[in-house]
Amino acid sequence: MTGIEVFTHDCPEKAGGEYYERIAADVLQDLNLLRVISKLHISVDPKVPLFIAVGVIRKLPAVVKIHDFASVQAKGNRLTLSIGDESYLAPLLKFLWDRYGKSNVEQPDRWTVVITVPEGGAEGFEELPVYDPREDIFRDLMYAMVLIQPEGFKVRKEAYRDGKFWFVASEDTLPEDVVERQVREKFALIGEEL
Amino acid sequence: MILEPITYKGGLYRYEEMVELIEDLGGYIIQLQQIAGDIIILALVPKEDLELIRAVAKPLSGEVKVSPLVGTEIAVVSMSLQIHHLPHATCDVAEYLRQYGAKTNVIGLARGFGKRVAQLNVEERDVINEHDCAVLLYGNFEECIRYKNPKIGRGITVPIIATGGPDREALMRCIDPPVEGYVGGMGRLAHRAKRPEELAKLDEMVAEVSRVLDLRRAEIYKDPLSAAPPRLMDLILEKVEAIHEVTSPTPVTVQMAGLRVKLPYETYAKPLRELELEQGVRLGDIADVLPSRMRTYIWVRVRPFSETKVMV
Numbered sequence: 107m108t109g110i111e112v113f114t115h116d117c118p119e120k121a122g123g124e125y126y127e128r129i130a131a132d133v134l135q136d137l138n139l140l141r142v143i144s145k146l147h148i149s150v151d152p153k154v155p156l157f158i159a160v161g162v163i164r165k166l167p168a169v170v171k172i173h174d175f176a177s178v179q180a181k182g183n184r185l186t187l188s189i190g191d192e193s194y195l196a197p198l199l200k201f202l203w204d205r206y207g208k209s210n211v212e213q214p215d216r217w218t219v220v221i222t223v224p225e226g227g228a229e230g231f232e233e234l235p236v237y238d239p240r241e242d243i244f245r246d247l248m249y250a251m252v253l254i255q256p257e258g259f260k261v262r263k264e265a266y267r268d269g270k271f272w273f274v275a276s277e278d279t280l281p282e283d284v285v286e287r288q289v290r291e292k293f294a295l296i297g298e299e300l
Numbered sequence: 301m302i303l304e305p306i307t308y309k310g311g312l313y314r315y316e317e318m319v320e321l322i323e324d325l326g327g328y329i330i331q332l333q334q335i336a337g338d339i340i341i342l343a344l345v346p347k348e349d350l351e352l353i354r355a356v357a358k359p360l361s362g363e364v365k366v367s368p369l370v371g372t373e374i375a376v377v378s379m380s381l382q383i384h385h386l387p388h389a390t391c392d393v394a395e396y397l398r399q400y401g402a403k404t405n406v407i408g409l410a411r412g413f414g415k416r417v418a419q420l421n422v423e424e425r426d427v428i429n430e431h432d433c434a435v436l437l438y439g440n441f442e443e444c445i446r447y448k449n450p451k452i453g454r455g456i457t458v459p460i461i462a463t464g465g466p467d468r469e470a471l472m473r474c475i476d477p478p479v480e481g482y483v484g485g486m487g488r489l490a491h492r493a494k495r496p497e498e499l500a501k502l503d504e505m506v507a508e509v510s511r512v513l514d515l516r517r518a519e520i521y522k523d524p525l526s527a528a529p530p531r532l533m534d535l536i537l538e539k540v541e542a543i544h545e546v547t548s549p550t551p552v553t554v555q556m557a558g559l560r561v562k563l564p565y566e567t568y569a570k571p572l573r574e575l576e577l578e579q580g581v582r583l584g585d586i587a588d589v590l591p592s593r594m595r596t597y598i599w600v601r602v603r604p605f606s607e608t609k610v611m612v
Contacts, residue, residue: 121465125465128490152442278416
């Protein structure tokens with residue numbers, strides 16, 4: 107599959123496993139996630155029933171800070187932001203409202219935001235983080251896994267740490283240690299450690 | 301008179317000639333659809349006149365194709381209406397069956413998904429039983445199909461065609477009690493069927509549905525119906541004024557042994573029962589006029605000759 111270096115599956119039923127590899131490829135392609143994942147292993151056992159997906163994500167873009175898309179001019183405790191890239195304007199406004207309150211944030215036109223900050227608030231303002239793309243990618247990945255898994259597997263558990271993610275789903279509740287052992291085993295199949 | 305199910309596809313130009321010809325030959329028009337400048341007619345025509353119809357269609361640049369499923373209503377049963385099963389697989393099957401003339405209804409089960417949790421409720425069962433046959437779209441695993449089939453198939457009295465990911469032999473092995481038709485290698489998928497091998501599978505499915513329905517037809521011929529459903533459709537269209545107010549594409553849907561009349565049961569059941577067919581024979585004498593579980597429609601089930609001793 108284009109983009110993914112290692113893509114494997116295991117399943118007690120040969121035909122069923124192949125179908126799921128195809129479904130995974132289609133879903134990841136539809137959601138533009140092929141370039142995000144470098145390794146992926148899918149395991150389906152209809153007898154238990156259990157669905158496990160483990161994978162490694164490629165290096166992701168860094169956290170977006172204010173200076174990445176806007177220039178700041180300070181005049182006393184009033185800061186004027188000239189927006190260069192509108193893509194991050196929505197998360198920026200949300201961030202500013204939460205931090206300084208709506209009454210202290212004005213947007214006189216589409217490309218300008220004026221903020222009244224407290225005494226000393228202008229220092230290090232440009233370095234403030236606005237948007238973390240990793241959160242969105244993890245959410246998209248988990249959505250993709252829900253689409254790939256057999257329907258009706260309502261008991262789910264998922265995690266993301268250090269560029270690795272895993273997703274486990276079943277119809278029945280599963281003991282914690284079984285889930286962890288199985289996830290470790292599946293990571294080993296793609297040459298990774300949890 | 302043996303009737304042959306056909307589809308006529310042509311332009312708007314002089315299509316009325318085709319309509320008149322089919323009616324004059326004693327055939328029945330099941331559905332007439334106008335899509336932009338095209339006309340699609342689903343009809344039942346006398347077998348011996350097929351070549352004549354082809355000859356008349358030629359100068360009109362029309363195409364006449366034998367469509368074995370015209371005059372049947374098929375339930376396409378999806379295990380749920382979630383994105384896992386729709387639009388691909390379910391809609392591919394429903395749309396493909398329509399190309400061969402069938403009237404399909406997609407029935408999404410409320411709790412058909414999963415293995416242990418799968419179930420079929422009474423309303424779903426009754427709706428499925430109002431069709432000529434049911435195509436059950438199972439998933440990709442033998443284990444799941446083996447486990448859930450007895451629960452999903454329970455109480456369904458119409459012929460079942462089961463489709464699923466495992467091959468045909470594996471399906472036959474894992475489905476117990478056995479069903480009437482099997483189509484293997486056609487399970488859940490996340491893309492539209494467009495590759496040659498996928499289209500071949502859909503063709504195989506149509507062939508299997510046709511085979512199962514032919515067996516049902518043969519059974520019906522052993523004890524013929526008191527009236528042919530297409531004839532009853534014509535009479536209802538002729539004598540019941542209100543049917544022309546219905547906006548559905550098929551206000552009267554023809555089935556192999558009945559009709560679905562898309563009028564409210566409460567108001568129109570009595571007038572329908574009293575509808576005179578010929579020489580004092582009323583519809584109520586030769587058919588059961590029942591409330592359909594689909595909306596407030598009426599389901600007319602034609603009784604066989606052995607029961608009524610009347611042939612219209």
